[in-house]
Amino acid sequence: xxxxxxxxLSLVVHEGDTVTLNCSYEVTNxxxxxxxxxxxxxxxxxxxxxxxxIEKKSGRLSSILDKKELFSILNITATQTGDSAVYLCAVxxxxxxxxxxxxxxxxxxx
Amino acid sequence: xxxxxxxxxxxxxxxxxxxxxSCEQNLNHDAMYWYRQDPGQGLRLIYYSQIVxxxxxxxxxxxxxxxxxxxxxxxxxxxxxxxNPTAFYLCASSLGTGNIQEQYFGPGTRLxxx
Numbered sequence: 001x002x003x004x005x006x007x008x009l010s011l012v013v014h015e016g017d018t019v020t021l022n023c024s025y026e027v028t029n030x031x032x033x034x035x036x037x038x039x040x041x042x043x044x045x046x047x048x049x050x051x052x053x054i055e056k057k058s059g060r061l062s063s064i065l066d067k068k069e070l071f072s073i074l075n076i077t078a079t080q081t082g083d084s085a086v087y088l089c090a091v092x093x094x095x096x097x098x099x100x101x102x103x104x105x106x107x108x109x110x
Numbered sequence: 111x112x113x114x115x116x117x118x119x120x121x122x123x124x125x126x127x128x129x130x131x132s133c134e135q136n137l138n139h140d141a142m143y144w145y146r147q148d149p150g151q152g153l154r155l156i157y158y159s160q161i162v163x164x165x166x167x168x169x170x171x172x173x174x175x176x177x178x179x180x181x182x183x184x185x186x187x188x189x190x191x192x193x194n195p196t197a198f199y200l201c202a203s204s205l206g207t208g209n210i211q212e213q214y215f216g217p218g219t220r221l222x223x224x
Contacts, residue, residue: 034212042200042215043153088152097143097168098213100152
């Protein structure tokens with residue numbers, strides 16, 4: 001059975017801090033790992049990672065995958081209050097159905 | 111404007127009643143999905159459909175039913191057999207399932223059953 005575990009469960013930081021979120025996985029036939037940001041309702045897509053060691057970057061967010069150790073990291077630098085959200089990690093199984101981790105709730109205080 | 115719509119946003123039902131949640135997309139996506147999210151938890155897959163007139167059970171299909179008569183529409187019925195139906199329900203779609211594709215999510219329906 002595919003498994004995705006995220007840590008920490010939640011964290012509170014102040015604006016300007018850097019945040020590192022972890023996602024570890026155990027899946028058969030790994031193809032990719034996806035990160036989503038969920039503020040109030042619909043998760044919005046952030047990154048899709050398929051290759052080890054290649055950093056994907058979008059503004060202050062970046063992510064990297066380690067296929068040997070079976071984990072991914074999502075970094076947020078110079079955090080802002082608008083970064084407050086639940087960050088979800090997911091891995092596709094057969095049929096592109098996603099197995100999600102439990103999410104990490106990030107609260108950025110002014 | 112392309113996207114996924116779900117209605118209604120909030121739904122209240124009495125125990126024992128079936129209820130149908132709507133999901134429509136105009137992205138011309140082949141695949142559609144239903145997820146359930148409980149407070150403080152990730153998403154769990156209920157049903158998914160890769161093509162019209164075909165659908166498969168996800169991880170927690172018991173007490174739910176779906177249909178896929180049109181490409182744009184994938185309604186979910188929460189039946190009275192579902193023991194804990196109160197949750198946030200999210201619909202998603204993707205271009206297809208043959209390749210790796212990110213899924214696009216609708217705004218969700220929050221169902222409360224009392």
